[in-house]
Amino acid sequence: MNDMRIMERKVDTKEVKIAAKDVQVYYGDNHAIKDVSVEIEDKTVTAFIGPSGCGKSTFLRCINRMNDTIDICRVTGDIMIDGEDIYNPKVDPVQLRAKVGMVFQKPNPFPKSIYDNVAYGPKIHGLAKNKADLDNIVENSLRRGAIWDEVKDRLHAPGTGLSGGQQQRLCIARAIATEPEVLLMDEPCSALDPIATAQVEELIDDLRKSYSVVIVTHSMQQAARVSQKTAFFHLGHLVEYGETTTIFTNPVDPRTESYITGRIG
Amino acid sequence: MTDASMTPATAPKKKSSLLVQDARTRQRNAAETRFRMFGMAAIGVGLLFLVFLFTSILRSGLPAFTQTVVEIEFTMTQEQFDTAESKMLKTGEYQKIFVNALTEQLDASGLDVAFDGKAIERIVGKPGGTIRSFFLENPDRIGTPVSFELAASSRVDGYMNGRITRDTLVDSRFLMAADLDLVDALEDAGIVKGAFNWNFITGTDSGVDNPGGAGLGASVIGSFFMMLVVLFLSLPIGVAASIYLEEFAPKNRWTDLIEVNISNLAAVPSIVFGILGLAVFIQFAGFPQSAPLVGGLVLTLMTLPTIIISTRASLAAVPPSIRDAALGVGASKMQSVFHHVLPLAMPGILTGTIIGLAQALGETAPLLLIGMVGFVAREYPETFLGGLTDANSAMPAQIYTWASRADPGFYEKAWGGIIILLLFLITMNAIAVLLRRRFERRW
Ligand SMILES: Nc1ncnc2c1ncn2[C@@H]1O[C@H](COP(=O)(O)OP(=O)(O)O)[C@@H](O)[C@H]1O
Ligand SMILES: [Mg+2]
Numbered sequence: 062m063n064d065m066r067i068m069e070r071k072v073d074t075k076e077v078k079i080a081a082k083d084v085q086v087y088y089g090d091n092h093a094i095k096d097v098s099v100e101i102e103d104k105t106v107t108a109f110i111g112p113s114g115c116g117k118s119t120f121l122r123c124i125n126r127m128n129d130t131i132d133i134c135r136v137t138g139d140i141m142i143d144g145e146d147i148y149n150p151k152v153d154p155v156q157l158r159a160k161v162g163m164v165f166q167k168p169n170p171f172p173k174s175i176y177d178n179v180a181y182g183p184k185i186h187g188l189a190k191n192k193a194d195l196d197n198i199v200e201n202s203l204r205r206g207a208i209w210d211e212v213k214d215r216l217h218a219p220g221t222g223l224s225g226g227q228q229q230r231l232c233i234a235r236a237i238a239t240e241p242e243v244l245l246m247d248e249p250c251s252a253l254d255p256i257a258t259a260q261v262e263e264l265i266d267d268l269r270k271s272y273s274v275v276i277v278t279h280s281m282q283q284a285a286r287v288s289q290k291t292a293f294f295h296l297g298h299l300v301e302y303g304e305t306t307t308i309f310t311n312p313v314d315p316r317t318e319s320y321i322t323g324r325i326g
Numbered sequence: 327m328t329d330a331s332m333t334p335a336t337a338p339k340k341k342s343s344l345l346v347q348d349a350r351t352r353q354r355n356a357a358e359t360r361f362r363m364f365g366m367a368a369i370g371v372g373l374l375f376l377v378f379l380f381t382s383i384l385r386s387g388l389p390a391f392t393q394t395v396v397e398i399e400f401t402m403t404q405e406q407f408d409t410a411e412s413k414m415l416k417t418g419e420y421q422k423i424f425v426n427a428l429t430e431q432l433d434a435s436g437l438d439v440a441f442d443g444k445a446i447e448r449i450v451g452k453p454g455g456t457i458r459s460f461f462l463e464n465p466d467r468i469g470t471p472v473s474f475e476l477a478a479s480s481r482v483d484g485y486m487n488g489r490i491t492r493d494t495l496v497d498s499r500f501l502m503a504a505d506l507d508l509v510d511a512l513e514d515a516g517i518v519k520g521a522f523n524w525n526f527i528t529g530t531d532s533g534v535d536n537p538g539g540a541g542l543g544a545s546v547i548g549s550f551f552m553m554l555v556v557l558f559l560s561l562p563i564g565v566a567a568s569i570y571l572e573e574f575a576p577k578n579r580w581t582d583l584i585e586v587n588i589s590n591l592a593a594v595p596s597i598v599f600g601i602l603g604l605a606v607f608i609q610f611a612g613f614p615q616s617a618p619l620v621g622g623l624v625l626t627l628m629t630l631p632t633i634i635i636s637t638r639a640s641l642a643a644v645p646p647s648i649r650d651a652a653l654g655v656g657a658s659k660m661q662s663v664f665h666h667v668l669p670l671a672m673p674g675i676l677t678g679t680i681i682g683l684a685q686a687l688g689e690t691a692p693l694l695l696i697g698m699v700g701f702v703a704r705e706y707p708e709t710f711l712g713g714l715t716d717a718n719s720a721m722p723a724q725i726y727t728w729a730s731r732a733d734p735g736f737y738e739k740a741w742g743g744i745i746i747l748l749l750f751l752i753t754m755n756a757i758a759v760l761l762r763r764r765f766e767r768r769w
Contacts, residue, residue, distance in 0.1 A: 130653060132577055159656030169647035171666055181665070182655035232651070239655055 078103040078243060078273040079124060084138035086119050086128065093119045095297040097138075101290070106265060106274045108284035108305065111294035112320065117277045118166075120294070121245050124275065125161035126154040142243065159186055162241035166248040168228035170220035170235070175212050178220040178231055179203060182239035198238055206234025207264045226257025233264060237272075244268060246276040250283065262287050281321060285309055293317045383744055390742025393523035393538060394478040394486040396450045396512065400427035401471045402461055410458070417454035421446075424453050432515060439511040448501050449509065449518075450476045477525070478518065480537040480735030482509055486520060489734065526742060531703045531724060537735025540728065542743050544703035548618050548718035549687060549750075551707075555622025555714070556629055556686050561679050563626075564633030571634075572641040573663050592631035599628045600692025608696060616697035616717035624696060625686040632685065636678025640671040673765040680758040684751050690722040700727020721747045 079101040086094035094116045101107050109117040119128070126147060128134040140147050147157055159182075170178050179199045182188075189195035199216070203209040208230040212223070220231055229249055236244060246265070250258040265287045268274055278284050284291055285305060292302040293314075301308060301317045312318045342348065347355070402423065410419035425443050432439065446453075453476050461468055477483075481501040484490040486509075495503055512518040529541020575581045603624035607613045613620045644667045652662035668675075693699075703719035719727070721743060729740040 125654070127650065127653065130649070155656055155658045158653060163650075163654040165647065165650060165654065167647055169645075169651040171648065171651060172670065181652075181657075185655075185657055185661055185665075235651075235655060 075102040075104055077101070078142065079275075080139075080141045080144075081120075081123075082139045082141075084120070084123060084136065084140060086116070086123060086137075087135045088119075088131070089133045093297055094123070097294075097299045099292060099299055099302055101273060101275060103273045104269060104271070105290055106269050106276060106288045107290040107292065108288035109275065109277045109292050109294060110279075110281065110284050110320070111300075113279075115294040116297045117294050118247050121163075121247055121275060121277055124243065124245055125158050125163055127158075127163065129154055159239050160241055161243040161245060162236035162239060164229070164232050164236050164244070164246040164249050166251055168225055168232050168252060170223070170228050170231050172219065172221050174217045175203075175220045175223070175231060176216040179235050179238045182235060186239055188240065202234040202238035203231075205237055205264075205267070206230045207260055208234060224257075226253045226260065229253060229257070229261060230264065233261070237268070242272065244272045244274045246274065248277050248279060251279065258283070281309070293320065295320070383741060383748070386738060387741030387743075387745040389483075389487040389489070390526055390738045390745075391523050392487065392520045393525065394483040394518060395475045395521045396478055396518050397473065397475050398424070398428055398431065398517060399471055399473040400424075400431075402457075402468050404468050407461060407468050417452065417458055419454070420457045421452060421454035424457060428517070431517065432511065435515045439508055441508050445502070445505050445508055448479065448499075448505055449482050449512075450478055475521065477538045480733060482518075483538055484735060485509060486513075486518070489738070526739070527746070530705055531701055531719070531727070534701075534731055535733060537728075537731075537733050537739055540736065540739050542721065542724060542746055544706055545700070545719045545721050545724035545743075546746070547706060547713060548621070548698065548703060549720040551618035551713040551718070552622040552625055552720055553683055553687060555619060556625045556683060557679075559622070559626040560629045560633050560682065564630050564679070565637055565675060567630075568634050568637035568641060569663060569668070572638045573667065574659065588631050588634055592635060595691075596628055596689050597691040597695065599624050600695030602627070603692060603696050614715050614717070616699070616702045616719075617715045618698070618718050618720070619714040620696050621693050621698050621720060622714075624692045625689060628689065628692070629682040629686050632682035633675075633679050636681070637671070637675045640674025640678070641667060643674065644670045669765075673762040676761045676765065677758045680754050680761070684754045684758075687750060687754070688722055688747065690726050693720055693723040694726070698723050700724040721750070 077100045079099075081100075082098045084094055084097045085092065097120060109121065111117055122128045123136055123140060124142075124147075128136055136148065142157075142161070146152070171181065173181075176199055179202050180189075180195050183195060183198045189198055200209065200213075203212060208227055211227060212218075212231075220228065223231060229252070233246075233249070249265075250261050253261065262283065265274055265276060269289075276284075276287065288305045290303065291305040291308040293300045293308065293312075293316075295316050301312060301314045308317065309321060312321060400423075406423055410416055410423065413419045421443060425446055428446065429441075453474070456476065457474065460472070460474075478486070479500070481490060482505075485495070485501075485506060490501075492503060492506060495501065495506070497503055509518055525539065525541045527541065528543040529539065530544040531541070532539035571581060571584065603620060607620045607623055608615055613623075648666050648670065649662050652666045653659070657665065697717070698719050700719045700723055702717045703724055707713040707716045707718065725740050725743040725747065728736040728743060
């Protein structure tokens with residue numbers, strides 16, 4: 062069934078949203094990302110796959126400069142979003158992160174109410190003029206996060222009281238409440254059961270209409286189900302990047318083929 | 327894995343019964359039982375000490391809260407008042423009036439004990455002055471019956487609560503064996519009796535020969551003002567320093583050095599802070615001696631490391647995922663700290679602060695060095711500012727002063743002071759527990 066979806070999906074060329082060129086990342090002496098150049102398209106779901114420790118998360122965190130918070134981490138090379146270098150000294154990472162939202166591997170809602178979780182971003186960015194406006198943003202975000210029906214009666218209950226899958230969808234709702242242009246997701250389903258995973262995947266497919274979505278995943282099936290483009294990382298190198306269909310049916314690099322067929326990983 | 331260790335696995339496995347414990351299991355269980363016994367014994371010993379401590383504190387300290395009083399009611403006529411006021415030795419005249427009234431009352435209750443003015447002096451000191459000043463202040467009470475409650479001397483007080491017995495009493499100018507008969511008679515007549523010693527709680531320090539009049543009130547006020555200074559300085563400074571060090575400062579040699587030094591400061595003996603306070607605040611900066619302000623500054627220096635260490639620990643305990651979440655939606659570093667990290671660290675910070683304050687409250691040595699010794703606490707400050715700058719003592723220093731005085735009457739005052747100090751400490755710790763419960767949140 063999954064394969065059918067890949068086959069019937071028609072991929073048309075779109076404009077480039079994120080362009081990375083010769084990106085190197087070092088953790089102290091550990092060279093974690095080596096010479097990665099990639100062009101990620103707008104209104105597309107791009108999957109990063111590869112064995113554990115190959116640098117998927119590291120590269121993802123370069124795109125919203127979350128690596129800045131790690132003292133020993135050093136990034137060189139260019140990453141452009143809409144043609145602007147995000148590592149330019151004039152760029153404020155705080156402003157960048159409002160534009161590039163992130164969903165983390167482990168659901169991490171704030172220990173506040175569900176409402177406050179979603180309302181926090183819009184509040185600090187001044188996106189709502191008044192309370193009614195904010196209520197609207199919260200409701201819309203929760204609806205888009207496919208969790209509105211489950212929480213609409215307990216918006217003021219703590220977000221940490223939800224189940225794992227609900228928490229992750231709350232985190233997605235929180236990320237889209239700030240109206241980002243790019244959404245980065247680091248293994249968003251690794252802590253979820255199959256039903257919650259299916260819900261999140263449906264959500265990702267839906268988000269593609271308005272965002273450029275980059276998702277790190279360990280599950281090949283998931284990459285095949287939700288993404289149009291796939292990038293395969295191995296030991297810090299971007300080994301292969303292309304149409305998901307091509308990567309999964311007709312990989313060029315022998316390492317990609319071994320990984321996909323389960324021989325390395 | 328060597329081959330030797332592999333062989334048992336390949337040999338046919340013997341069936342073992344779960345109903346029979348093997349030797350290893352028995353050994354493990356025995357070790358566990360032994361350990362549990364040790365633990366319980368340790369707790370038992372600890373509790374025993376605690377019980378011993380509390381009973382001895384209560385036994386020695388509770389008498390401080392009662393005071394033997396001589397209660398006598400008499401009417402001062404205008405005539406008596408005028409004659410007394412016209413005399414040269416006015417208080418002596420009042421003394422006579424008092425003794426007469428006492429004799430009358432004893433006669434009226436059918437008791438017949440001989441006594442003279444000297445014996446009365448040994449029992450209640452010289453009440454003439456007290457009586458005179460009362461009538462001078464309240465001239466309208468002349469001619470009406472007035473009831474006086476006069477504190478008995480510390481020896482009589484000791485006799486009433488069992489510290490002194492007829493066997494241990496040595497005749498002296500303070501108390502004679504014969505006086506005890508009079509005390510017994512007065513007690514039977516209901517004139518001498520025990521009363522709750524409010525003066526101990528609200529009063530100020532008395533002279534070295536008057537334990538009966540000693541009170542902790544002024545020192546409590548001194549401690550209160552010191553704690554105000556400590557709270558308002560060490561909480562903001564400590565929390566700001568911790569937030570900077572934990573959340574903002576780069577990790578380099580300098581911050582490592584600062585960190586090590588803060589930990590070392592926490593272990594510096596308090597008397598060192600005292601002498602530092604004397605040199606810096608009093609001799610160099612010229613602040614007044616014995617002022618709670620200076621005491622508060624010294625204790626702030628002492629409390630800061632405690633607060634910084636506990637605040638940093640509670641900041642570090644906040645899961646990093648919360649910071650990531652805040653940064654991920656585009657919060658600035660400061661927003662992530664103040665909106666998310668700090669509220670989660672609050673219970674720990676408050677607990678640390680209160681425990682630091684409690685430590686400071688019980689600190690004696692540095693106060694002695696800056697002159698906040700017990701006998702300074704002679705009067706209440708008149709204004710709020712005066713509370714900070716007027717010479718005063720603090721509870722532990724007052725207790726220390728009492729404990730080192732010769733009159734045995736002060737011994738029970740010292741223990742009584744310890745009871746009050748402990749009450750404050752227990753209250754503060756209870757508040758710490760309550761705050762922790764109140765603010766504790768799951769994540
Ligand atoms: N915070 C960090 N500090 C030091 N090294 C790190 C850190 N995060 C990741 N690394 C190193 O970078 C490499 C890539 O890690 P990561 O990007 O997390 O891999 P992936 O997400 O693909 O499993 C690994 O060798 C890992 O040890
Ligand atoms: Mg990862």
